[in-house]
Amino acid sequence: xxxxxxxxxxxxxxxxxAARATGTAVALAARPDLVVxxxxxxxxxxxxxxxxxxxxxxxxxxxxxxxxxxGTEKLLAFAIASLLLIIVGNSAPIVTLDFQGVVSQATLPxxxxxxxxxxxxxxxxxxxxxxxxxxxxFTILRLYLLGSLVRGIVPRGFVPAMHMLHFVTRWxxxxxxxxxxxxxxxxxxxxxxxxxxxxxxxxxxxTLLITAITAAGTHTLWKRSSEIGGTA
Amino acid sequence: MSEASSLQTGSQMRLYGCPTxxxxxxxxxxxxxxxxxxxxxxxxxxxxxxxxxxxxxWAYLIAATVLYIxxxxxxxxxxxxxxxxxxxxxxxxxxxxxxxxxxxxxxIVFIASIAVPLLKIGALLVLVITxxxxxxxxxxxxxxxxxxxxxxxxxxxxxxxxxxxxxxxxRFGPLGGVMPQPGLLAFGAVVVLTMLAAxxxxxxxxxxxxxxxxxxx
Numbered sequence: 170x171x172x173x174x175x176x177x178x179x180x181x182x183x184x185x186x187a188a189r190a191t192g193t194a195v196a197l198a199a200r201p202d203l204v205v206x207x208x209x210x211x212x213x214x215x216x217x218x219x220x221x222x223x224x225x226x227x228x229x230x231x232x233x234x235x236x237x238x239x240g241t242e243k244l245l246a247f248a249i250a251s252l253l254l255i256i257v258g259n260s261a262p263i264v265t266l267d268f269q270g271v272v273s274q275a276t277l278p279x280x281x282x283x284x285x286x287x288x289x290x291x292x293x294x295x296x297x298x299x300x301x302x303x304x305x306x307f308t309i310l311r312l313y314l315l316g317s318l319v320r321g322i323v324p325r326g327f328v329p330a331m332h333m334l335h336f337v338t339r340w341x342x343x344x345x346x347x348x349x350x351x352x353x354x355x356x357x358x359x360x361x362x363x364x365x366x367x368x369x370x371x372x373x374x375x376t377l378l379i380t381a382i383t384a385a386g387t388h389t390l391w392k393r394s395s396e397i398g399g400t401a
Numbered sequence: 402m403s404e405a406s407s408l409q410t411g412s413q414m415r416l417y418g419c420p421t422x423x424x425x426x427x428x429x430x431x432x433x434x435x436x437x438x439x440x441x442x443x444x445x446x447x448x449x450x451x452x453x454x455x456x457x458x459w460a461y462l463i464a465a466t467v468l469y470i471x472x473x474x475x476x477x478x479x480x481x482x483x484x485x486x487x488x489x490x491x492x493x494x495x496x497x498x499x500x501x502x503x504x505x506x507x508x509i510v511f512i513a514s515i516a517v518p519l520l521k522i523g524a525l526l527v528l529v530i531t532x533x534x535x536x537x538x539x540x541x542x543x544x545x546x547x548x549x550x551x552x553x554x555x556x557x558x559x560x561x562x563x564x565x566x567x568x569x570x571x572r573f574g575p576l577g578g579v580m581p582q583p584g585l586l587a588f589g590a591v592v593v594l595t596m597l598a599a600x601x602x603x604x605x606x607x608x609x610x611x612x613x614x615x616x617x618x
Contacts, residue, residue: 195428196430273570357567391443
């Protein structure tokens with residue numbers, strides 16, 4: 170296999186695929202009538218899926234596509250709600266403790282800061298990235314992309330934004346963080362009186378929204394941008 | 402193909418499915434072996450077999466296995482009160498939950514922190530070794546195994562989040578406090594490394610072509 174030179178393809182992301190080895194242009198025709206399984210390379214004919222149905226690879230059973238229940242407008246509404254709830258979830262305490270009259274409570278940013286101060290900056294960064302920054306970037310990117318696409322515009326930097334969206338979708342872990350808050354509340358409750366805070370409930374709602382948005386996938390976004398941009 | 406005669410693959414038909422945007426591209430004419438191809442829509446490099454997939458997976462997998470030892474032996478946190486300081490390992494924390502009567506939580510944390518990382522390392526070993534041998538043994542089940550690893554991978558981060566929240570919340574000065582310990586970093590690293598290992602593994606290696614070398618016509 171080839172070793173791509175990193176700089177060789179940076180200059181022309183929209184140009185037809187460049188043949189670096191030979192220097193000649195390579196024709197890569199679009200085949201919108203086909204689907205290639207990303208897990209086993211089996212070729213399928215593309216079919217239109219009814220709402221709520223899924224298509225699976227007939228060789229390896231991988232999920233090839235979903236007939237979507239959520240339209241672009243609904244997805245945009247979910248993203249707006251998710252942004253507001255992330256802000257609430259990070260400014261309100263996750264759990265409040267009462268230890269013989271001394272009250273202690275923490276928001277997620279405070280907990281991250283305390284971990285940093287306690288001599289574990291890498292753990293603090295890992296938590297900040299997966300529980301806070303990536304879900305936030307995920308939401309903002311969705312807002313940015315959908316906000317333009319619903320108005321019939323392909324936003325500036327669409328392709329890099331989509332690549333970034335793929336990355337933060339994979340590495341965002343709100344649902345795990347939510348379970349973590351529940352375990353933390355129970356462990357605190359075994360020591361002293363603990364009350365779940367607004368932050369926990371907000372994160373619960375964020376988890377539901379992000380899960381729904383993630384399940385809708387990115388295919389709709391690519392398709393809309395292709396339709397608007399007139400490219401295959 | 403052995404299972405369905407009508408089934409054709411992308412490499413047989415010179416078709417490339419883009420892993421990022423899903424666009425299907427067809428190579429219209431033969432190109433020299435090793436030609437670098439990119440998706441015309443999103444510029445993602447296109448391959449029928451991701452380069453050095455197995456080497457990358459091995460590297461992350463070995464690193465994860467090595468770090469799994471300190472992650473479980475070193476304390477992940479310490480609690481302190483007027484009577485002194487106590488160190489807690491992952492297993493110790495589960496034991497505390499169990500003796501505290503929180504059976505369900507003990508089981509959840511055990512699955513997320515002990516069972517999932519161990520199963521992931523084991524399952525990745527199976528996938529890498531069988532792929533290296535271009536094995537055709539239980540292909541559908543191995544594909545299922547790969548999807549399972551991808552789906553559960555990030556749940557092991559649970560204990561990292563729990564400790565960070567305890568550190569942030571339990572701050573009563575000399576009366577009580579929680580501090581993170583080095584085991585937590587090792588544990589977080591295991592989670593990230595196993596996720597990178599699973600992400601580096603190209604599932605198409607589970608389905609080797611009949612001919613050995615069918616990269617490009």
